Amino acid sequence: QVQLIESGGGLVQAGGSLRLSCAASGRTFSTKAMGWFRQAPGKEREFVATVSWNGGSTYYADSVKGRFAISRDNAKITVYLQMNSLKPEDTAVYYCAASDIMGVVSTSSAYDYWGQGTQVTVSS
Numbered sequence: 001q002v003q004l005i006e007s008g009g010g011l012v013q014a015g016g017s018l019r020l021s022c023a024a025s026g027r028t029f030s031t032k033a034m035g036w037f038r039q040a041p042g043k044e045r046e047f048v049a050t051v052s053w054n055g056g057s058t059y060y061a062d063s064v065k066g067r068f069a070i071s072r073d074n075a076k077i078t079v080y081l082q083m084n085s086l087k088p089e090d091t092a093v094y095y096c097a098a099s100d101i102m103g104v105v106s107t108s109s110a111y112d113y114w115g116q117g118t119q120v121t122v123s124s
Helices: none
Strands: 003-007 010-013 018-025 033-039 046-051 058-060 068-073 078-083 092-099 118-123
Touching: 003 092, 018 033, 018 092, 018 118, 033 068, 033 078, 046 068, 046 078, 058 068
Parallel strands: 010 118
Antiparallel strands: 003 018, 018 078, 033 046, 033 092, 046 058, 068 078, 092 118
């Protein structure tokens, strides 16, 4: 069992930056791919970024490529999402997720564990 707790969300102006953290519990964190998803009001949850079990591979949604960076620290059992050049359309609840698959994976159905989410609001 893996429990995930996100933090770092908040209100920021367009062009600003935020760093989300996802602290995990459980001894198998280091063998799991991790991902970030987001859900805006009235929209379906969408993939943002994923990192493989050892941090060696990453994959991003086109909408955030070049602006966001996902990373992980297995010693601290934490995954991060650095978000730069934020836009109002990045406003959403951001969710951290863990998959039993070890490589990068972008489909939500492949993720077995989910956090409660953290709100990110970007003002124009």
